[in-house]
Amino acid sequence: MGTELYQRGQFINNPFEGINLREPDLVRRIHREYVDAGAEVIETNTFAANRLKLRRVGLEDEHDAINRTGVNLAREAAAGRAWVVGAIGPSGKRWVELTDRERDELCAVFVDQATVLLDAGVDGLSLETFGTLEELRVALRSVRSLTDLPILASAAFLGNGVTADGAAPDVVARALASGGADLVGANCADGPMELHAIAEAMLPVGRPVAILPNAGYPKHVDGRMIYMATPEYFGVFARRFLKLGVTAIGGCCGTSPAHIRAMSGAVRMMSGGTEPAIAPSMSVRERQDTPALTDEATAPVPFAERSSLAGRIAGTEGFVVSVEVNPPTGLDPSRAIEGARMLQAAGVDVINIADGPRASVRMSNWALALEVQRAIGMEAIVHLCARDRNLLGLQSDLLAYHQLGLRNLVVITGDPPKLGDYPHATAVFDLDSIGILRMVNQLNHGLNPVGRAIGATTAFAAACGVEPAALDYDRELRRLEEKVEAGASWIMTQPVYDPTVLERFLDDIEDFEVPVLVGLMPLASHRNAEFLHNEVPGMQIPQHIRDRMERVGRGPAARAEGVRIAQEALLAVRARVRGAYIMPPFGRWEAAVEILECIGYARPDAWRETWRD
Structure with a gap:
């Protein structure tokens, strides 16, 4: 906030916190820009609004008004889209130099400010940029007894990696954790690279860690101090912080809305961190990026009428089967089309075409979908990442898909570019899968993402993905619920190799009342199983399954065992799912029908022998 106020003509001889009263529209507008950029938590403009600091600039009498207004402005800007925490900064006093009376006064200063912020309705408190551990502990002790709301306690470290009173990061983290801080962390002073090492030292303490670096070191340019770290650089380090295990990331001095937008994109890409410590008082729908349906919305086409596939999924007859057939890496789609033809002859309902799987470069999936429809009249599900x-x-792509007759979608966030042949390619991630589902839902109601009528309704049958064997299973279920609320009409699971895991998942989502296509991927070998388990996001293969694959060796025996494992998973849940989504490895589409033989499908005579090996 301070840097943005300075950049907009508010100089340091005017106390920034007093701007809450002098120019509230400016403060509110800056807050809103950060929320629009993707900030999920914003701090009030009250960092130096304690009585001691306000006394020095003649504003002590405005203490309550400045803090209360700071909360109100942040809440108005957040508008239910972000949490608001009350910012409390250091006093500027050195604890060791204070008399007993001055120490009592300092404790009262922290209590007074926190009380006003809490009474005004913050969602939590942020004790930030404390240069000494001693004063930070005093502030934490003073305010902890006032509230059960979450408190972040964050220290500012010197260039040598310790606080001004010589405390190392792990010492700081342990002291703050024992003092009752819900999150511990570091902010200001240094840029992302330096705070990465500090975060690494704090994490073993076991308390959630928040890191808010400066945008590098400032440089004096044309009479102004300019911070030199770019938003792209912040995005890179955001991913590194998340991989490290940091719970909350953000920025301090010099961090513009553009920096936050880059970090927000990294969060969407990696879905990193744990659930926020602050529970919002709003529903999932109220937090969505796209606006609520307006009076201009039109009733959507009933799900069963959106496509032939949607009609089958909505019905009760038969077992719906989709098999993945991916586009070529070059210009010739003939093999994929021939594979679709063979699958159609075997009774498969629809092919499923991925969108740059594992960040690989292939022909666009919509092109293959159109070629298959033209050649054999078979429906396709196109992934949209x-x-x-x-x-x-x-x-633009969604409008084009509808015009071209591509109505079946499975919406995913997508694998990061680092997994593919172009690891330095820029990932966009303006939206994640939940955001895209909301966009599709808007279009199905005849509205664009900003709520304006588009003249007609689209008729997309949109599915979402889910990982029943996710390591953070509770989080996976919460995100699935958000996807369904955002507009997903059916679910396609990641491959599942343990029937008990799948049974648990189906039990847990029974109340969702959404059709499920169970994901199956026959393993080709023990090496294939280890690769999928260790190197492919979203894949979890139990040890006993990998052991089975190791025991059978390689070649045809291994492929047959992979088919048997998939059949066991299918037979265990066939009566509880609407269908199956099969992903045969290496283009061996025959394996899909071999799996289905256990429920009555048969291979057509026309299978080419070359595909068997």
């Missing part, structure tokens, strides 16, 4: 398209491109 957030990685490669910004908000404009996503909307």
